[in-house]
Amino acid sequence: MPTSAALSRTIVEPCKSHPPNRQHSLGPFVVSIPSIANLSHFTLIETLDAYGFTNRAPSPWRGEEPDDWDAYPVEIGDLPDFGRDRAPVDNNDAFGGSLGAWDSLGDRIFGQSRKPERLPPPGAVDALAWYLPFHCYGPDWGIYIKEDEVLNLAAHVKSRLGGGPPKPDETQQLCRVALSILYLHEAFHHKIESFATRLEISRLSAVYLRYDEHVFRPLLGTDSVLEEALACFEMHLRLRTEKSFHGNVRADIKEAALSFLTDWIPYLPPGYRRGLDRHLPRELGVLMSQVAEGRVTPSQSPNDWNIASHMIRGLFNQGLVAHVVVPVGTKPTIPWLDAARYLSISTRKVERHITKDFGYVDTGRGKGSHRHYHCIGRDPITLPSNRESLSPGVQRQVASALGYKNIRELASKC
Numbered sequence: 001m002p003t004s005a006a007l008s009r010t011i012v013e014p015c016k017s018h019p020p021n022r023q024h025s026l027g028p029f030v031v032s033i034p035s036i037a038n039l040s041h042f043t044l045i046e047t048l049d050a051y052g053f054t055n056r057a058p059s060p061w062r063g064e065e066p067d068d069w070d071a072y073p074v075e076i077g078d079l080p081d082f083g084r085d086r087a088p089v090d091n092n093d094a095f096g097g098s099l100g101a102w103d104s105l106g107d108r109i110f111g112q113s114r115k116p117e118r119l120p121p122p123g124a125v126d127a128l129a130w131y132l133p134f135h136c137y138g139p140d141w142g143i144y145i146k147e148d149e150v151l152n153l154a155a156h157v158k159s160r161l162g163g164g165p166p167k168p169d170e171t172q173q174l175c176r177v178a179l180s181i182l183y184l185h186e187a188f189h190h191k192i193e194s195f196a197t198r199l200e201i202s203r204l205s206a207v208y209l210r211y212d213e214h215v216f217r218p219l220l221g222t223d224s225v226l227e228e229a230l231a232c233f234e235m236h237l238r239l240r241t242e243k244s245f246h247g248n249v250r251a252d253i254k255e256a257a258l259s260f261l262t263d264w265i266p267y268l269p270p271g272y273r274r275g276l277d278r279h280l281p282r283e284l285g286v287l288m289s290q291v292a293e294g295r296v297t298p299s300q301s302p303n304d305w306n307i308a309s310h311m312i313r314g315l316f317n318q319g320l321v322a323h324v325v326v327p328v329g330t331k332p333t334i335p336w337l338d339a340a341r342y343l344s345i346s347t348r349k350v351e352r353h354i355t356k357d358f359g360y361v362d363t364g365r366g367k368g369s370h371r372h373y374h375c376i377g378r379d380p381i382t383l384p385s386n387r388e389s390l391s392p393g394v395q396r397q398v399a400s401a402l403g404y405k406n407i408r409e410l411a412s413k414c
């Protein structure tokens with residue numbers, strides 16, 4: 001049995017002020033449940049591993065290997081907001097990239113948008129972006145989005161928008177909606193894995209891999225694959241309704257993006273193409289029962305889940321980072337990603353930082369490809385040996401163990 005104390009413990013801390021509503025008074029102390037935001041990636045993966053709920057022989061259905069791509073982390077919530085008060089893009093734009101870089105990207109998107117109108121190939125959305133589950137990929141889990149496909153979708157939105165070559169501000173807004181479209185689809189896969197994980201921890205039996213094997217994979221390629229249909233539904237719904245995803249982009253750009261989705265979704269493969277069916281939300285309960293029972297035809301009433309609707313929230317909804325990927329050895333062209341280039345950190349640098357500055361010790365338990373480090377009072381750290389650039393997942397695990405806010409802070413300290 002694992003010692004997953006971090007998952008189950010409550011935190012007892014002195015009461016500093018009037019207790020907020022969500023805390024319960026207990027004499028001079030306040031007992032609060034650790035918030036979801038405090039869940040460390042390491043604890044999650046270690047606990048699931050220890051219970052035997054994971055399988056590191058990744059399913060070919062779930063996406064491409066992270067090592068085949070160079071990945072640039074991007075947090076959708078960190079991208080610029082385009083509200084009325086936002087200053088126009090200038091050469092000192094906080095998100096990197098000069099006006100010139102955005103200008104030439106705008107020209108490229110404009111050029112592509114003028115090609116004879118054609119929808120992206122009828123391959124699945126998951127060929128353009130994919131979600132790697134933590135049940136199969138450990139610290140490399142997460143959303144991966146091909147940069148070329150972001151630009152391709154941006155061109156499709158631009159062709160509906162019309163007008164001349166986009167100015168830098170418009171180019172940024174086109175990139176933002178294109179990125180959000182792919183992100184939102186993949187974020188739904190994270191929600192389903194999060195739901196399965198909650199069931200696993202409450203029942204202490206495997207759920208996600210069983211659902212993957214007995215429901216998701218057999219149904220893939222058919223209109224019965226509810227996870228893909230609902231992922232497409234959310235893509236459209238959340239882009240339309242949630243400010244964090246359209247980021248206050250101009251109304252005509254948002255409308256062009258939604259009009260593109262309205263044409264594109266029915267053109268997608270079976271399952272995906274049902275994404276505009278307005279009755280689909282009713283089937284969310286069926287999908288939840290399928291996950292819970294690992295059966296295509298579950299016996300539990302879908303209505304039961306109305307009582308447990310919060311179980312479908314993503315474990316890492318806040319700050320779920322996407323990795324925009326480019327082929328190994330090439331450079332990204334979206335200037336936001338260029339600004340993230342300094343996030344490349346080697347194994348050697350991190351090793352030096354955690355041992356010298358934090359007192360981590362190599363346990364000698366690692367296999368040749370990985371080494372394990374321990375430090376009393378902190379989460380252990382596992383590092384792949386001799387990497388010039390650690391994957392965003394590993395960087396995230398290290399940042400969380402050291403108590404840093406994000407991997408940007410880690411990069412600045414190494």
Ligand SMILES: [Zn+2]
Pocket residue numbers: 125126185186189228231
């Ligand atoms: Zn998908």
